[in-house]
Amino acid sequence: MTKKHEIYMPTEEEDAEINRGIAADPDTFVPSDEQFARMKRRGGRPRSESPKVSLTVRYDADIIEAFKASGDGWQTRMNDALRDWLKDHQPA
Incomplete structure (x- = not known):
C-alpha cells in the first residue's frame, strides 16, 4: 500500500516571502x-x-503483420495502398 502525499500549503508569511523572492x-x-x-x-x-x-x-x-514488418510508416503505406486501389476500383 502506498502512502498518500500530503499537500503542503505555505502560510501567508511564507507565501509573501516567496513572492518577494520572485x-x-x-x-x-x-x-x-x-x-x-x-x-x-x-x-x-x-x-x-x-x-x-x-x-x-x-x-x-496477416495483412497487419505484413505492413508492420515493413517498418516505421506502415500505416502511411497502408493508406497509400488503399488510395492506389481506389484509382482502378469503385467501392461498392
Whole structure:
C-alpha cells in the first residue's frame, strides 16, 4: 500500500516571502496588460489541408503483420495502398 502525499500549503508569511523572492529575481518578467494582449499563442503543428479521420477498423492479422514488418510508416503505406486501389476500383 502506498502512502498518500500530503499537500503542503505555505502560510501567508511564507507565501509573501516567496513572492518577494520572485520580485527580486532579475530574470522575472511580468508583462503589462498591453504586452500580454500582443502575445500570440504558439503550439502544436499547423492544420493539415487533408486531415486524417480516426476510426476503428478490423483487418486480417496477416495483412497487419505484413505492413508492420515493413517498418516505421506502415500505416502511411497502408493508406497509400488503399488510395492506389481506389484509382482502378469503385467501392461498392
